[in-house]
Amino acid sequence: MEQHFEFTQQISSRTNNLSGLQEFCTNLMVQSPEKVFQSFDFTSLSENSLISLIKRDDLQMKEVEVWENILKWGLAQNSTLIPDPSTWTDDDFKKMKVTLQNCIPLVRFFCLSSKEFTYKVRPYQKLLSNQFYEELLNSYLDPDSVSVYNVLLPRKIVTRSPPLENTAQVVDSLIVDSSIVSKISSWIDKTVDNKFANISEYKFELLLRGSRDGFTPKKFHELCDGKYNTVTFIKIKGSEEIIGGYNPLIWKSSVGTWGKTKESFIFSFKGKNIKDAIISNVKDEKYAIYCRSICGPFFGSDIFITACSESANYTNTWCRKFYYEKEIRKTTDEFSMEDYEVFQIKKQ
Incomplete structure (x- = not known):
């Protein structure tokens, strides 16, 4: 037939x-x-x-x-x-x-x-x-806007590549799960909510994990420099907080240069609960991303991660509102990283 x-x-x-x-x-x-x-x-x-x-x-x-x-x-x-x-x-x-x-x-x-x-x-x-x-x-x-319409959920597309049976196959992460991955995907696509993003459209390729590769700027630049479209997840020690940011530009080692883009954003989650998620889009695009050989993933001074030398562990880490729209943490105190991961995001 x-x-x-x-x-x-x-x-x-x-x-x-x-x-x-x-x-x-x-x-x-x-x-x-x-x-x-x-x-x-x-x-x-x-x-x-x-x-x-x-x-x-x-x-x-x-x-x-x-x-x-x-x-x-x-x-x-x-x-x-x-x-x-x-x-x-x-x-x-x-x-x-x-x-x-x-x-x-x-x-x-x-x-x-x-x-x-x-x-x-x-x-x-x-x-x-x-x-x-x-x-x-x-x-x-405004990715956080809520429609008054009865918005239909994404279709249940069956991925032709190896089946995504669990979170580890969707994204190889010790920090985030599929709900957070979906939320990030929706923000990147400028959709209104995590439920409208199709995870299978993206491949999250792990570039760096602190607990595996170390917490030094040297290792960060060795593994992440030259990579476009990266997202960083940071698990804050002693809390359930997860913070991070999306960088569409490349990371690079330098004396100190700013990357200009209006597409980057930073975010925070209270554990794996996406209801209280905060997204903060870049406000001053000239200072969206900062690259320096003694810095890790550095988002406009709003997420500040540096060390005293390239081979030393990070010593200065905090969140303070500078060049992005919103505060993503209630405190400006320094924090310690339990772990951090950097992924390159690719369309499948």
């Missing part, structure tokens, strides 16, 4: 008496959407068949691809429209909005990255209600 899927699907969708065949077709589309969409003209799907597909939590397709295929289907139902939305009139948008009125609510827009939103959704802004679009836009400007 897979070889003649288009015919099978069309026959099954014409009657309610072939529910078993309909279920087979839907399951095939859910598990192997690329095969189906490449093998036949999916725009011939009925609206009910399309809805039964895109409402599934287990649809094995990236959300941006779901959105793109819905738009293709909508265009096929309106043959007078051309694909470029910049040429559409208000009437064109109204026509397309009516066509897709039952499909658009099933798209998990809050799961999209900021780049996907900018290039794939914003040109079609008029297909969405003003209030919904404003909330969606705000979710990228």
Whole structure:
């Protein structure tokens, strides 16, 4: 039946008496959407068949691809429209909005990255209600914002690589678990909450662990210099606190140089409870990151980690508000590190 899927699907969708065949077709589309969409003209799907597909939590397709295929289907139902939305009139948008009125609510827009939103959704802004679009836009400007809408959770994508059965396989960490990893992923993608991030989209590659590699600037620079997109987790000794930061730039050994970026942020967690998490975005991007041979991961003087020499253990470690928006600790006292880890984050 897979070889003649288009015919099978069309026959099954014409009657309610072939529910078993309909279920087979839907399951095939859910598990192997690329095969189906490449093998036949999916725009011939009925609206009910399309809805039964895109409402599934287990649809094995990236959300941006779901959105793109819905738009293709909508265009096929309106043959007078051309694909470029910049040429559409208000009437064109109204026509397309009516066509897709039952499909658009099933798209998990809050799961999209900021780049996907900018290039794939914003040109079609008029297909969405003003209030919904404003909330969606705000979710990228303020990752801590909460939507009044019933936001759908990410689809349950099955990773094709070795199965992620436990936290250790998601991220090889002695400090954080999958909930914190997911939260960090959502902040990097500028989504609104940890529940909208898909952990399997990222690979957290361990570069350094203090308890394994030592607590010296020399070892930090040896293992982490030249690496883009790193996140540092620090477990504070004698407490449940976890602090850290995300650096999209490279670390490097130098006499003392500042790294400029508006994408970095620092954070704190009270143990592994993400409800009380604090994210602090960089305020003065000229002083986001500081690199020096006697320093460890150093975020704008707000997370301050130095030693008296490259080969000595860290002696000066504290958090004080300077170049980032918020305080991430209630105290400015020095702290000792129970352990710290640095990961490079890569898209899978």
